């Protein structure tokens with residue numbers, strides 16, 4: 001069964017899209033996993049970062065959520081071997097239309113159900129707000145990756161995000177939902193970045209991933225030229241960090257699978 005991972009933070013510019021697209025492409029290309037990336041953000045940046053011309057986007061995630069009997073293959077765009085995408089785009093009144101639907105928080109979960117055995121990973125990029133589409137992503141997820149930048153207001157809004165996640169866990173009986181924190185845009189030379197990292201560590205404790213994504217201009221250049229970092233610059237620190245992140249996550253899942261087999265699941269993260 002495919003593992004559904006959401007990149008979340010109610011704050012913009014923390015690197016959610018950067019993480020979603022690079023994680024998806026490294027899982028797919030380097031580790032030969034079958035990956036579906038889905039954009040829940042109406043700004044549609046995920047498609048741009050994967051080289052899709054926004055003018056060629058027709059079937060969006062929003063339309064999928066509004067479609068009661070979707071033909072999934074109409075929505076899924078093939079990007080590369082092992083990597084598919086459902087893009088998103090801005091339309092008027094999206095939030096109002098979504099929030100007036102019955103079962104509005106479970107729309108994505110039910111759309112993904114028949115897809116889960118077709119993919120190893122389904123990676124969701126979410127908007128910088130706690131709105132209906134973000135809640136849909138949380139409800140559909142096995143795992144939340146909170147992407148945190150090292151700026152002035154890095155910790156701003158994290159309490160509210162954690163509270164929303166607790167509500168989702170309670171209301172939708174998602175007691176297995178895994179939460180992890182990832183520090184992005186880190187510059188070891190900056191005192192503030194080191195302080196933010198320590199603060200994030202104190203806040204998240206064992207939920208922190210060991211890998212940190214350093215600030216690396218190649219990641220921005222890659223995204224703006226429509227390429228994941230592994231196609232843009234394999235010598236960059238960005239490529240190194242994302243490969244390390246993918247490896248760290250895959251190792252965690254392997255350990256978990258082994259522990260489940262041996263009946264010691266509770267001891268594995």
Ligand SMILES: Nc1ncnc2c1ncn2[C@@H]1O[C@H](COP(=O)(O)OP(=O)(O)O)[C@@H](O)[C@H]1O
Nearest residue numbers: 012013014015016017018185214215216217220
């Ligand atoms: N580690 C990084 N190093 C350098 N630039 C980054 C890094 N992560 C993200 N960026 C850049 O910061 C901006 C915001 O990142 P993005 O992934 O779009 O954030 P979000 O999706 O959370 O709004 C983009 O221009 C992106 O290229």
Ligand SMILES: [Mg+2]
Nearest residue numbers: 016017041045
């Ligand atoms: Mg984004």
